Amino acid sequence: MKLIRYAYPSSSAALNRFFDIGAPRIEQLSSLFDDFFSGDLARSEVGVNLYEDTHNYYVKLELPGLNKESIDIDLENSVLTIRQTVAEKSDHSEANTRCVRTLKIPDGVDVDKVGASHVDGVLTVTLPKEIARQPRQIEVK
């Protein structure tokens, strides 16, 4: 599996040499350490937000810089899996996929009508609720 290189600063020394970040605050220090120790191997998991309204559930992820074509979304047995594909630019057309995030979605989703959009680097998956699940008013006769 090919690692994807992200150009995050690999050492604090390089960053300080060109730009003075100023007096490091606690959070700056910790983010510098994260980059130094974790590097490319330990990518932190992408966080998701889960929302609902009357008609749908929504899953929101931040995937900046990825284009639509490289995102794969699978839904199977109430588990939503989001993968990123990196196409090999060589003679063999094998595409590598990297799993970005999985999560369990609530029951009562109309699986055929699930849709997704990717705007400004934010991926939003819309999961319509089955009709039976939508709240309804019950009249008293």
Added chain:
Amino acid sequence: MSTHEIEQVTNTSEAVERRQWRKPKHSLRENTDDFALSLDVPGVNREGVNISFDDGLLTIEAVKMRQATEEWTVLSREIPEGDFRLSVRLNKLIDVDKITAEVAAGVLTLSLPKAETAKPRKIAVN
């Protein structure tokens, strides 16, 4: 400072809205002619970007577009709240007037051209 003055200061600061800022993931690369600074700002398009330079300090603020999510009921939240803000102190090697920036797919890329005096140059031997 009398106790009355202290109360006044506290009340004013409570009235001021506290803005939550996130520090965006960013990377810095040096090229021959410029530095490329790229920031991950998902949810931001060009209208939300505000770049300013004051006394050697480059400040980038990136405000997210108002999204439909604000009307939805939150079931679970892992993504931190807030708009993006990054401050970088530039030394004199940058030609500030020629800084350019563009936003695409939630990534803001700035080109910070090196000042002419800082570019590498060949010195001919007579």
